[in-house]
Amino acid sequence: MQQVPSTLDNPIAISLGDPAGIGPEVIAKCWDHRADFNLPPFVAIGDGRALAAVWDGPIEVVDDPSEADAAFDYALPLLQLSAAESDIPGHPSVAGAHCSLDSLELAVGLARSGSASAVVTGPVAKEQLYAIGFQHPGQTEFVAERCGISPSNVVMMLAGPTLRTVPVTTHLPLRDVPDALSVQLIESRGRAALRGLQRNFGIANPRLAVSGLNPHAGEGGSLGRAEIEIIEPAIAALTAEGWHVTGPHPADTMFHDRARAKYDVALCMYHDQALIPIKALHFEEAVNVTLGLPIVRTAPDHGTAFDIAGQDRADPRPMAAAIRMAAQCAMIRTEAP
């Protein structure tokens, strides 16, 4: 298990996510097992009724994150946000979607102001958020906007013990992926991933492996020209800046053990190319970390799991991994010269 620094100045802010999902349960379980999981103090943000619906442990409502440290030993500190109505686990609602957005907004604000050392976001249901007018593909882009960063300069990285992946395109229909790819976008995502590994993970000379888009990375152009026309020029531009970059690699052969040993992060062209290998290898400990932000933001790599919400079946290990990684990244950034 990763060692977590014990001396963060402020707690980690954790948004509960959708109150009808498993976010409240896994956060509560993380507090229950805070010693075993080696977790630093954190404060939950959201509707306490969602916690009480799935957990009978102690909750201490606080007015400010600075009160969380003292409470953390005996209760789960909570910054209370009340939804218009309370949800039944497994049954998402409009009120719950609004509450999940409010808690995300507050958590990000606390990290931006320095009152929290980092943000960990609980899982939200994108369908529910889109239904209430959420204009961003996901929380990644929302956090980027709130931090004043262009979405093309932040990346969603999925990190597990033996693999890190970054999708160039995130939440869009597969048929739109080829048109969304450009030399500039691949370059900026690659650069953000490399800089992010330096800044958040302390890797001085990170190695990036770039996937192709087409089968066999295009087979020399006969199975598609994206590799020749878009991906190779982006790799050349990053290499010219002095970065260690290889590819385009056929995506089907770049994730086995020996291949993974040759790079620190894989840049993939679309969501499932990046997320299938990480979830297949590391579902219990994969962390979604946003690179390129002035703050640290991580999340467990699973969703709301409405199918098991309220049944005491949710595994808290991914949330615990997200909290530990947030603490480590925050500490590395604090210590950087």
Ligand SMILES: NC(=O)C1=CN([C@@H]2O[C@H](COP(=O)(O)OP(=O)(O)OC[C@H]3O[C@@H](n4cnc5c(N)ncnc54)[C@H](O)[C@@H]3O)[C@@H](O)[C@H]2O)C=CC1
């Ligand atoms: N970071 C985030 O906020 C994310 C949100 N989502 C959202 O979640 C919703 C549901 O997405 P799905 O594709 O169904 O993925 P999901 O991760 O919610 O569920 C997939 C399967 O894994 C199981 N599962 C997930 N987390 C688990 C845990 N901690 N312990 C035990 N079992 C677990 C679920 O019960 C389900 O069978 C979607 O609306 C999506 O937008 C999905 C991924 C990340």
Ligand SMILES: NCC(=O)COP(=O)(O)O
């Ligand atoms: N599949 C990963 C995912 O949905 C996480 O997205 P985000 O909400 O963290 O941007």
